[in-house]
Amino acid sequence: MSDKPTLLVVEDEAHLARGLKLNFELDGYAVDTASSGREAFSFLARTEPYAAIVLDVTLPDMDGFEICRRLRDVGDYTPVIMLTARSLVEDRVQGLEAGADDYLTKPFDIEELVARVRSAIRRRGWEREQTAPVGSVLTFGEARVDFDTHEVTVRGEQVRMTKLELDLVRYFAQNSGRVVSREELLKHVWKLANHPNTRTVDNFVLRLRRHFEPDAAEPVHFLSVRGAGYRFLPDGDDDA
Ligand code: CA
Secondary structure: OOOOOEEEEEOOOHHHHHHHHHHHHHOOOEEEEEOOHHHHHHHHHHOOOOOEEEEEOOOOOOOHHHHHHHHHHOOOOOOEEEEEOOOOHHHHHHHHHOOOOEEEEOOOOHHHHHHHHHHHHHHHHHHHHHHHHHOOEEEEOOEEEEOOOOEEEEOOEEEOOOHHHHHHHHHHHHOOOOEEOHHHHHHHOOOOOOOOOOHHHHHHHHHHHHHHOOOOOOOOOEEEEOOOEEEEOOOOOOOO
């Protein structure tokens, strides 16, 4: 196994796959290429975890959204950067909902793709550092949440929270920095698939903001991402 970070490039256009491989190798990565979903999954099954996956949306056997969704469903959070021929908003939303980290429209500048991959990998490493100690106690801002004892304090004051609220906080913490859709939250926290009422999620996020945010109207930890869902930032949002 090479010491270099390894990427999986899933792209069925052979010349583009070759070009991507070459460029990423020049940037210091080892690269595996797959030209179908089936081939991608056979790589994913037999190798060490990849540093990141570059995933074309249109493939001969299954689409990239499906591949990404399947990875996330089995708890694989390798950074995924999706490539698509269309710049439709629905595609972007679908990509984010499938759990992609980033999204680029063809034709794209290869330098930009290399930069995006690098930043997705860096971001994921940073998140791991931030959330690794989560085990049973999460601290962020002025809050401390003990998932074992269900003790929650904010600015030194005890706060009573329901099991479901705590489950939601835990899921956000495990996915810090990543955009999570309402559908994903319903599925993983509420254990409801295809539940039509995503407003449930909004109501609970409001409750978390009231518990934890210095100002619930100007959240810095539990952020809305328009058209996509929510993003949890343990260190707060600098731009807010
Ligand atoms: Ca394609």
